[in-house]
Structures are given as structure tokens and as C-alpha cells.
Amino acid sequence: MIVLFSNEAMLNRLPSAAIVIDAAADEILHANTKAQELLGPDAQPGQRFSGFIYKDLAAFIVFLDEVIYRRQAWTRAVQLIVGDGDRLNVEMRACQLDDSPNRILLLLIDLEEFRWHERVTDTEKLHREGLMGWRRAQEFFSELEHQNQLILNAAGEGIYGVNTKGQTTFVNRAAQEMLGWDTEDLLGKPIHNIIHHHHQDGSVYKAHDCPIYQAFRSEKVNRVEDEVFWRKDGRPIQVEYISTPIYDRNVLAGAVVIFRDVTERKLNDKKLREALAEVAELRDRLEKENAYLQEAITNERAHHDVIGHSPAIRQTHAKIKLVAPTDAPVFITGEIGAGKAIVANSIHKESSRKRRPLIQFRCGSISRRAMEMELFGHVGTGEHSGPDTSGALELANGGTLYLEDICDLPLDLQGELLRVLQDKKFKRVNDARFRNLNIRVIASSAKNVEQEVALGRFREDLYLLLSVFPIHCIPLRDRREDIPELTARILEIMCERLNRKLPIVTERTMQTLMDYHWPGNVRELRNVIERAAIVSTGGKLIVELGQAGQKAETHLRTVRTEKEMQQEVRANLVAALRETGGRVAGKEGAAALLDMKPTTVYSRIEKLQIKDQEWCAD
Numbered sequence: 001m002i003v004l005f006s007n008e009a010m011l012n013r014l015p016s017a018a019i020v021i022d023a024a025a026d027e028i029l030h031a032n033t034k035a036q037e038l039l040g041p042d043a044q045p046g047q048r049f050s051g052f053i054y055k056d057l058a059a060f061i062v063f064l065d066e067v068i069y070r071r072q073a074w075t076r077a078v079q080l081i082v083g084d085g086d087r088l089n090v091e092m093r094a095c096q097l098d099d100s101p102n103r104i105l106l107l108l109i110d111l112e113e114f115r116w117h118e119r120v121t122d123t124e125k126l127h128r129e130g131l132m133g134w135r136r137a138q139e140f141f142s143e144l145e146h147q148n149q150l151i152l153n154a155a156g157e158g159i160y161g162v163n164t165k166g167q168t169t170f171v172n173r174a175a176q177e178m179l180g181w182d183t184e185d186l187l188g189k190p191i192h193n194i195i196h197h198h199h200q201d202g203s204v205y206k207a208h209d210c211p212i213y214q215a216f217r218s219e220k221v222n223r224v225e226d227e228v229f230w231r232k233d234g235r236p237i238q239v240e241y242i243s244t245p246i247y248d249r250n251v252l253a254g255a256v257v258i259f260r261d262v263t264e265r266k267l268n269d270k271k272l273r274e275a276l277a278e279v280a281e282l283r284d285r286l287e288k289e290n291a292y293l294q295e296a297i298t299n300e301r302a303h304h305d306v307i308g309h310s311p312a313i314r315q316t317h318a319k320i321k322l323v324a325p326t327d328a329p330v331f332i333t334g335e336i337g338a339g340k341a342i343v344a345n346s347i348h349k350e351s352s353r354k355r356r357p358l359i360q361f362r363c364g365s366i367s368r369r370a371m372e373m374e375l376f377g378h379v380g381t382g383e384h385s386g387p388d389t390s391g392a393l394e395l396a397n398g399g400t401l402y403l404e405d406i407c408d409l410p411l412d413l414q415g416e417l418l419r420v421l422q423d424k425k426f427k428r429v430n431d432a433r434f435r436n437l438n439i440r441v442i443a444s445s446a447k448n449v450e451q452e453v454a455l456g457r458f459r460e461d462l463y464l465l466l467s468v469f470p471i472h473c474i475p476l477r478d479r480r481e482d483i484p485e486l487t488a489r490i491l492e493i494m495c496e497r498l499n500r501k502l503p504i505v506t507e508r509t510m511q512t513l514m515d516y517h518w519p520g521n522v523r524e525l526r527n528v529i530e531r532a533a534i535v536s537t538g539g540k541l542i543v544e545l546g547q548a549g550q551k552a553e554t555h556l557r558t559v560r561t562e563k564e565m566q567q568e569v570r571a572n573l574v575a576a577l578r579e580t581g582g583r584v585a586g587k588e589g590a591a592a593l594l595d596m597k598p599t600t601v602y603s604r605i606e607k608l609q610i611k612d613q614e615w616c617a618d
């Protein structure tokens with residue numbers, strides 16, 4: 001009994017239905033609680049076990065035989081009846097109990113429950129495996145993201161992403177460094193309002209116009225090369241960027257922007273452009289300076305200084321000495337050919353500016369517009385395209401500007417010139433930029449300047465500014481004592497140039513020269529001597545005074561009207577054209593004969609309206 005009791009206690013603890021039967025007597029000896037729950041309350045000791053077998057009792061008997069024979073066996077071939085007659089599929093596991101061969105322990109496993117356990121087990125297994133797979137995938141993706149972050153952060157270009165609402169989704173390290181904003185400042189916020197809100201010129205940049213937002217609106221890649229992003233410290237950086245729409249499984253997700261800070265490059269480009277412009281400007285200036293210098297070398301005043309020892313010339317020398325070292329403006333008056341330019345040249349040569357050029361600008365010989373451009377220079381845009389050029393003012397910078405025939409400068413240009421001289425800065429025509437100016441001005445006029453001012457043809461304020469130091473060149477007829485020295489010096493220069501022996505100047509010739517009234521002053525004397533040097537081959541100087549030849553006495557009227565002067569100039573020019581057959585330039589031209597620049601002769605022909613018929617032979 002003790003054994004049975006202990007067996008019963010043990011059976012009751014089993015987790016499955018267990019029944020001990022006497023196979024020979026077909027009697028239940030014991031059924032544990034689980035067996036009673038499975039088979040119903042009838043499963044009690046003393047009951048027949050075969051009563052619980054569904055139909056196929058034979059199968060059960062065969063099974064019992066196998067158990068008795070093998071001591072243990074199992075089967076799923078036997079079905080049981082439970083409860084109200086329901087069929088129950090079970091797995092029967094049986095073994096002989098040692099105390100009697102017919103005492104058999106049956107373990108009944110409900111196959112429904114067994115399969116359910118199996119399904120649960122499978123599900124759990126699947127679940128466990130799925131969980132692990134998911135974990136693996138998660139690890140994989142977080143590793144991938146980490147790798148991507150590393151790549152994005154290692155990139156030298158700034159990279160940021162925006163979603164379709166324009167909010168920042170990520171910002172790489174380079175972008176943070178270039179912009180000075182941290183990721184926290186930008187993530188989830190509309191980045192346009194933070195870094196792209198204004199154009200470089202300070203005007204508002206609407207998000208609607210922003211190509212980055214357009215990238216995902218129009219789903220196009222946009223490249224921009226000339227915009228600014230604003231740093232956290234308020235400074236703009238010049239950027240070029242490309243914005244590309246991005247998709248998540250074919251659905252537009254936003255845009256990614258890759259940008260580069262090109263501030264330094266743009267600055268260098270600008271510097272380079274400016275340097276090239278400066279080089280071009282310098283080249284232009286040097287070319288022009290060179291042209292001026294070349295002209296000055298061949299110019300009539302290049303070969304000598306102011307010649308003469310008359311009291312008038314000595315006074316002029318003294319004045320030159322006095323004023324040259326100062327920067328004071330000088331106003332030189334005197335008749336045509338009286339030596340105004342040569343005095344201006346001497347002042348410049350004795351000044352501290354002598355290493356820089358003396359630029360000679362003749363006012364009034366060309367059209368007003370051309371004169372403005374020649375004086376102020378111009379920038380080649382719009383109406384006046386072509387290369388930028390520097391004007392006389394600019395060329396004279398650091399040196400001296402000699403404004404010849406200043407009274408002929410149109411009134412509006414007189415006003416502009418006055419402003420420039422007062423402000424010491426000027427603008428080229430078509431240019432917005434002011435340029436600093438450091439020049440000394442010497443002006444001259446053959447006209448009666450006071451009269452010009454009184455007639456309103458010359459601005460008084462400009463005259464006052466320019467005439468700080470006036471010098472008047474006395475006409476040659478009023479300082480005849482200089483004629484022998486001038487003749488000798490000019491003859492010397494000419495013969496040297498012609499490689500000729502110096503001819504003798506007889507007393508009679510000298511007297512003729514001394515008696516002549518010289519309306520063209522020293523220029524005329526010079527022309528006469530030069531021509532004489534060419535034609536005098538017999539050892540003596542033979543001078544021809546042309547229509548003149550008349551004695552000074554016949555011309556003693558020293559004061560002539562402006563009109564008379566103009567008529568004389570005109571007649572002289574017509575005579576020169578007649579002599580040269582209308583040719584102006586070249587060795588045999590009227591300009592050489594008159595000792596004037598061809599351009600001046602052309603402009604005088606135009607100004608004095610000289611027609612071909614006037615000088616033509618027939």
C-alpha cells in the first residue's frame with residue numbers, strides 16, 4: 001500500500017494524463033487528476049478501461065500485447081471516447097510496472113493539445129528567429145547609417161537635406177563648419193529662413209523663389225553658382241550649390257543640397273579681374289604717354305629752352321624760376337607763336353614733376369564730345385563702346401597738364417574742369433568711379449581773356465583758379481633784340497639736323513629780319529630760318545619773307561582786332577595749302593611748312609571753313 005500510495009502521489013504530480021491498468025482484468029487501478037480531466041469523471045479505479053476505447057478494441061489489444069512483449073510501447077492508432085461520447089485522438093505511451101507484468105502505466109497525450117503545443121513552439125521559434133532577424137537588420141541598418149554619417153561627415157562639401165516642407169533633415173559637419181550653425185539649430189526647421197533669407201545685395205530672398213525648394217517642386221536638379229548663404233555670425237559666404245530631389249520608394253521626400261564655399265575663389269577672381277583691368281589701364285596709359293613723349297621729342301619745343309636776353313625774356317626766365325618749384329597754376333597769355341608752350345615746358349622741366357610727363361591738351365580743336373572723352377577718358381559701354389581709354393587728365397597724373405587755348409573749351413566742360421580741379425578727383429565718361437588726381441595745371445590763351453570773361457565765354461571762377469600766377473609772352477616785334485640770338489640758335493639747330501655747314505648771316509639779312517613785324521612771332525621766325533637753311537646752299541643765308549618783306553614800319557600798328565588776326569591766320573593757312581598742293585601731313589605738307597601738328601591744321605581748316613577752291617591753282 002505504501003508503494004501504491006507513493007506511486008499515486010507521484011502519478012498525480014505528472015503533467016499529463018496517467019492511468020495504471022490491470023491488462024488481464026481490464027480494470028483501472030489508478031487514474032491521476034489529469035486523466036480524470038481528460039476522460040471524464042468515470043475514469044475511476046475499478047472501472048473497465050476498454051470502456052474508453054473508441055471502436056477499435058482490437059488495436060488496443062494488439063498494443064497491450066506489444067507493451068507486455070516489449071515492456072514499453074507507444075501508439076496513435078487507438079482513439080478514446082470522452083465526455084458525452086466525443087472521440088479523442090491521443091498518443092498512448094505505455095510501460096509495464098515492475099511488480100506485475102499485467103500492471104501497465106498508460107500516459108495519454110491529447111494529440112490536439114500536443115499539436116497546439118507544437119504550433120506554439122513553432123510560432124515561438126519563428127518569433128524568436130524573426131526577432132533575431134529584425135535585430136540583425138536593425139544592427140545592419142544602424143551600421144549602414146553610421147557608415148553613411150561617416151561618409152557625409154568626411155565630405156569636404158557642405159551637405160544638408162530638406163524634406164518637402166522645407167525642414168532640415170540632416171546637416172553634415174562641413175556644412176556646420178562653413179555656416180557656423182550647429183545641427184540642433186537647423187534640424188526640423190525651415191533652413192531657407194536661417195541661411196538663405198536674403199540675396200547678397202540685401203534684398204529679401206523669398207523661399208518660393210529658392211531653387212532648392214524648386215528642386216522638389218519641379219523635381220529638377222538645380223545648379224546655382226552665384227548666391228550667398230548667411231552664417232550664424234551674420235556674415236555671408238559666397239556659394240555654389242547643386243540641389244537634387246530625393247525619393248523614398250518612388251515618393252518625393254525632399255531635396256539634398258551639396259554646396260561649396262567659393263568666397264575666396266570669387267575674391268581672387270575679382271582681384272584678378274581688377275588687376276587685369278589695372279594692367280590694361282596702365283598699358284593704355286603707357287601707350288598714350290609714350291605717344292605724347294614721342295610727339296614731344298619731335299615737337300618744336302623739344303630742342304631748346306626759352307631763348308633770348310631781352311628784358312622781357314629775362315623777366316619771363318625769372319618768373320619761370322620762381323613759379324616752377326611750386327604747384328601753383330600758371331596762366332600764360334600771348335600772341336600765336338609767341339612762346340607760350342615753350343614757357344610751359346620750361347616750368348614743367350624745372351618743377352619736381354619733371355620725371356612725369358607734361359601732357360599738352362589743345363582745347364577747342366575737336367568736337368565737344370570728343371574733347372570730353374580726350375580730356376576725361378572714357379569707359380567703353382553703351383553709346384560709346386570700345387576699349388576703355390584714359391584721358392589727358394589721367395595721363396598727366398603726377399605730372400603737368402598744359403591746357404592750350406583754354407578759352408576755346410566749351411562752357412559746360414569748363415564747369416566740369418573747375419569741379420575736377422577743386423575736388424582733385426574725376427570720373428571717366430560713362431564711369432561711376434571717381435579717380436584721384438594729382439596734377440599741376442598750366443593754361444594758355446592767345447585771346448584777351450578778360451574780354452572773354454566779360455563776354456561770358458570763359459568762366460570767371462575757372463579763370464581765377466587758373467590765373468594764380470600769370471605770365472605774358474611779349475610779341476617778338478616788341479623785343480627785337482632777341483632776333484639775332486634766336487636766329488643764330490635756330491640756324492644752328494637746323495644745320496645740325498640737316499647736316500649742313502652754318503651759313504653766314506649778313507648784316508643786311510639780319511636787318512631785314514629785325515625790320516620785319518613778325519605777326520606769327522617766334523614760330524614764324526623759326527619757319528623763315530628753317531626754310532632759309534634749306535634753300536641757302538651758297539654759304540650765305542638767304543631769307544624770304546614771302547608776302548611780307550615789308551618793313552616793320554608799314555606794320556607798326558601793334559594792336560589788331562581779333563578778326564584781323566583770324567584773317568591773317570586764315571590767309572597764311574590758305575597760302576600754305578596752295579604751296580603744298582593741299583597736302584597737310586608729311587615732310588612736304590602744309591603742317592611741316594607751318595610748323596604745326598597735322599591734326600591742328602586739319603581742325604583749323606575745318607574751323608575756318610577753308611574750301612578747296614581757295615587754294616586750288618585754277
Ligand SMILES: Nc1ncnc2c1ncn2[C@@H]1O[C@H](COP(=O)(O)OP(=O)(O)OP(=O)(O)O)[C@@H](O)[C@H]1O
Nearest residue numbers: 300301305306307336337338339340341342522523
Ligand atoms: N623764347 C623762345 N625761345 C626759343 N624758341 C621759341 C621761343 N618762343 C617761341 N619759340 C619757338 O617758336 C615756336 C612756337 O612757340 P610756342 O609753340 O611756344 O608758341 P605758342 O605761343 O604756344 O603758340 P600757339 O599759341 O600757336 O600755340 C616753337 O618752335 C618754339 O620753340
